Amino acid sequence: MEIGNQIRSLRAQRGVTQETMAAALGVLPQTVSKWETGVTAPDIQLLPAISAYFGVTIDALFALTDQQRVERIRNMLWDNRDMEEAVLDREAQFLQDKARREPENGGVWTILAQMENFKARAHRRQAEIYAREALTRTPGDRDAHAELAEAAGLQCPDWYAGTHWAYIDWYKDYIGRHPDDWRAHLWLMDALLQDRRYVEAEAWCERFAKIDHTFRVPDYRARIALAKGDRERAGAIWEQMVRDFPEEWMAWASLGDGMAFEGKYARALECYREARRRQSHPKALVDPLTAMAQLYELMGDIPAAIESNREQIAALRDDWNITCGEEVDAVEREIERLKAKL
Secondary structure, eight states, X not given: OOHHHHHHHHHHHHTOOHHHHHHHHTSOHHHHHHHHHTSSOOOGGGHHHHHHHHTSOHHHHHTOOHHHHHHHHHHHHHHOSOOOHHHHHHHHHHHHXXXXXXXXXXXXXXXXXXXXXXXXXXHHHHHHHHHHHHHHHSTTOHXXXXXXXXXXXXXXXXXXXXXXXXXXXXHHHHHHHOTTOHHHHHHHHHHHHHTTOHHHHHHHHHHHHTTOXXXXXXXXXXXXXXXXXXXXXXXXXXXXXXHHSTTOHHHHHHHHHHHHHTTOHHHHHHHHHHHHHHOOSSOSOSHHHHHHHHHHHHTTOHHHHHHHHHHHHHHHHHHHOOOSSHHHHHHXXXXXXXXXXX
C-alpha cells in the first residue's frame, strides 16, 4: 500500500506537474514531492480531495489488492461498533462483485453475512433506543413492548411463536450432506432446545455421540436434561464431565454455564476460574471473565464485577495485543455502566 508511488503514477498518467497538483489541492509542491518519495504521507483529511482530483476512489489511492481489502473489511467489522451506511454499502458491493468473480470462494459469503449481521446489530440497538423512548413517553404501549422485546432478541413464550423451523430443516439437510461437521450438530441441537423439541434434541445428541468423543456429548446431554427440568441429573452429568475431561478448559466453562443456569453462582464462579486457569497461553478466550463479571453483578458485588472486566482488558492486551477497537470499547462501556451503580 505505497500511496506515494500511486500518487506519482496517477499524476504521470494525467500529465500534470507536482506544482499544478499542489496548487489544485492547496499544498506546497514540496509536500507533493515528499508524498511521492515516501518521506511523508498525505493527511487523512486530504484523501477525499486527492481521490476527487484523480477521479478515483480512495481505495484506488492505496492500490489495495483484493486480499488486502478483504482483510481491511474484516478488521473494520471487528474493530468498530458503528460505521456509516455508505461505507458498508461500498464494501458490500466490492464483496458481491468478488463473489460473482469467484463463485467457489465461500469465505467472501461469510464476510458478507458478517457485514449484514453487523448492520442488524446496529439496527437492533437503535430499535431498542426508540422503543424505550416510546415507553418512557407512553407507558403501557403494547406495540412498544413488543418492539423492545424483538430488539433484545426475546421470544414470545407461545410454542408456535419464534420457532426455527426453516433453520432446523436446513441444518438437518446440511448434516445429511456433511455428517462429520460437529459444529453443525451443536447449532442444530441449540435450535431444537430453543424450540423445546427435546425428544428430537435427545435423538440428535445420540447421533452426535457416534462421531464425537469429547466433553461436548455429556455437555449437551446435561443441557437437554436441564431443559426438561431434571436439574439433579443435569448437574450430575456436568460434574462427571469435568472428572472425565479434567484438562479441557471448555469442559469447566460448560460446567460453569450449567451452575449459572441452576442459580448456583458461587460454584459457577469456581468453575469459570478453573477454566481460565487451564487455558493455555495465549489464553484462548476471555469468555470465562465475561461470565464472572455478570455473575458478580447478579450477586451484588459491583467492585468484583468491575475488576473482572478490567481483567478482560488486561487479557486482551497481554494475550492478544488488542488495545483498542470495539472489543476493548465494549468492556470499557461495561465498566462505566457498573461504576454508575456504585
